Amino acid sequence: MNPIIYHTDVAVIGAGTAGLAAYRQSIAQGASTLIIEGGPYGTTCARVGCMPSKLLIAAADAHHALGRLHAFGIDLPMPATIDGERVMARVRSERDRFVGFVLDGVNNIPAEHKIRGYAQFNDAHTLTVNLESGGQATIHAKSIVIASGSTPVIPEILKPAGDRVVINDDVFSCPTLPKSVLVLGAGVIGLELGQALSYLGVRVTLLGRNNGIGHLSDPVVRESALNIMQHSIDFQSNAQLESVERTTHGVQVNYIDDAGQAQSHEYDYVLATTGRTINLDNLNFKALNIATQPSGVPAFDRHTLQIEHSHLFIAGDVNADVPLLHEAADEGAIAGANAARLAQGQAIESGHRRSPLAVIFSEPNIATAGCMYRELNLNTTAAGEVDFGDQGRSRVMQVNQGVLRVYGDINTGRFLGAEMIGPRTEHIAHLLAWSHQMGLTVTQMLAMPFYHPVIEEGLRTALRGLAANIANKNVIAPVCAHEVVGD
Ligand SMILES: Cc1cc2nc3c(=O)[nH]c(=O)nc-3n(C[C@H](O)[C@H](O)[C@H](O)COP(=O)(O)OP(=O)(O)OC[C@H]3O[C@@H](n4cnc5c(N)ncnc54)[C@H](O)[C@@H]3O)c2cc1C
Numbered sequence: 001m002n003p004i005i006y007h008t009d010v011a012v013i014g015a016g017t018a019g020l021a022a023y024r025q026s027i028a029q030g031a032s033t034l035i036i037e038g039g040p041y042g043t044t045c046a047r048v049g050c051m052p053s054k055l056l057i058a059a060a061d062a063h064h065a066l067g068r069l070h071a072f073g074i075d076l077p078m079p080a081t082i083d084g085e086r087v088m089a090r091v092r093s094e095r096d097r098f099v100g101f102v103l104d105g106v107n108n109i110p111a112e113h114k115i116r117g118y119a120q121f122n123d124a125h126t127l128t129v130n131l132e133s134g135g136q137a138t139i140h141a142k143s144i145v146i147a148s149g150s151t152p153v154i155p156e157i158l159k160p161a162g163d164r165v166v167i168n169d170d171v172f173s174c175p176t177l178p179k180s181v182l183v184l185g186a187g188v189i190g191l192e193l194g195q196a197l198s199y200l201g202v203r204v205t206l207l208g209r210n211n212g213i214g215h216l217s218d219p220v221v222r223e224s225a226l227n228i229m230q231h232s233i234d235f236q237s238n239a240q241l242e243s244v245e246r247t248t249h250g251v252q253v254n255y256i257d258d259a260g261q262a263q264s265h266e267y268d269y270v271l272a273t274t275g276r277t278i279n280l281d282n283l284n285f286k287a288l289n290i291a292t293q294p295s296g297v298p299a300f301d302r303h304t305l306q307i308e309h310s311h312l313f314i315a316g317d318v319n320a321d322v323p324l325l326h327e328a329a330d331e332g333a334i335a336g337a338n339a340a341r342l343a344q345g346q347a348i349e350s351g352h353r354r355s356p357l358a359v360i361f362s363e364p365n366i367a368t369a370g371c372m373y374r375e376l377n378l379n380t381t382a383a384g385e386v387d388f389g390d391q392g393r394s395r396v397m398q399v400n401q402g403v404l405r406v407y408g409d410i411n412t413g414r415f416l417g418a419e420m421i422g423p424r425t426e427h428i429a430h431l432l433a434w435s436h437q438m439g440l441t442v443t444q445m446l447a448m449p450f451y452h453p454v455i456e457e458g459l460r461t462a463l464r465g466l467a468a469n470i471a472n473k474n475v476i477a478p479v480c481a482h483e484v485v486g487d
């Protein structure tokens, strides 16, 4: 059967968050545009990412909050009963609602613009798609946006566990809560899902390595976060996984714990949260002979999303720049508009990029805004700090744990960034990212209103300390320049 031939200005590979944004912008620029999707419609974020994970976390936090009632003088019959099937049914039904909104958007795209099947490069202007409906399509495009996302990595050492190794996608499709899970990898997903499952009564062990925790790099904040998380769940932050073995009912896991002791325990499942790999190989990208960096990503301009000296654009998780939802949406929009401009003989433009902001929805939240500690010049940077243990409103609500550290430039007085673990710091992180993007000085930030009594008063304490250290040129360097970790 002869392939169906298409000629288009722009082809977008992947109908995730970045791809859909690229499609919309390309159309808005007046370019003929095709969008190719190999997997299910609905986006990673809505189907198996941001939304179902936050739904599971919401149930977990609701249960965990019961533990605080007694200190307020309120007693319920404890332990509370957790109906795993109902917990997971709500996760899925609410998740499906969010997916439904995405599907409505996809349904509004004219059928002739949508191609179902996995795309591969033939050459830099030609894609082949093995159509889901059978047969092949050949697409000749003036510009191409690569928005193919990323896929979870399953380390070789977990392979003997066979069908008992699961990834985030599988967690949300479980009809009920498992009894026990070994979570490997203390990154963002491991912390969020590991703690949520544990708070829902699942026996969880989280294995980390090198005392890393999420993306934190400030030694003070990291130590606080390790301490809090280790009191919250069974978290071995400096563990060594030795082997796993499929048993009749689950997986036998052998590891060395933080105390250097050999441990061997059986779990229902092993959840791999050891990072994600970019989806470029499945596009036959190598056929283009474009040089890639050690990360596997070709050199590209993060303001235009253009792969150097080409008509190719790369947006979302697949470029491994900042694999977060709002960044994928921004990148897709910039890439789609530029792909359309280039295809129509116009000059491409730099798009707006926002100040860095990242939140781990653990309890308490872990967050970073602006520059991270590991990116600072510690010889010209001062820090300020608040310990939420003594913070008024946090104590009132019994959520008084964590540390916030803010950084400022001793020469300009400008706010540089922050790392934190603390109560509802998802909100403080926003205030700080906005301040960073506006280029505010610490003095200007302190001139803003702070209500009483609120958790943000803790931020004011940290900023006051920072302002004093800036005035005294009291830099971070001598104290902890040698303590930065991270992998
Ligand atoms: C468990 C989890 C929780 C998360 N939580 C958050 C959060 O709270 N906040 C946040 O900001 N971010 C979160 N993220 C990250 C966020 O989901 C991603 O950054 C975002 O979804 C990336 O969007 P994307 O468009 O790059 O990729 P995707 O949405 O994955 O889209 C890529 C699409 O390309 C398709 N594709 C791949 N190869 C081909 C091919 N050859 N041909 C055709 N189609 C192809 C795929 O099927 C897929 O549909 C989370 C991620 C996970 C996994």
Ligand SMILES: NC(=O)c1ccc[n+]([C@@H]2O[C@H](COP(=O)([O-])OP(=O)(O)OC[C@H]3O[C@@H](n4cnc5c(N)ncnc54)[C@H](O)[C@@H]3O)[C@@H](O)[C@H]2O)c1
Pocket: 155, 184, 185, 186, 187, 188, 189, 190, 192, 207, 208, 209, 212, 214, 241, 273, 274, 275, 276, 322, 323, 324, 358, 359, 360, 361, 487
């Ligand atoms: N709240 C959010 O915004 C949110 C939530 C979930 C995911 N995400 C996005 O998804 C991305 C992927 O998340 P992730 O948690 O899979 O990746 P990650 O890179 O955040 O964490 C992976 C962790 O696994 C560890 N690791 C790797 N191999 C290991 C091994 N063999 N043994 C022990 N530990 C090992 C790494 O040291 C790292 O700490 C994140 O970078 C983030 O951008 C965001």
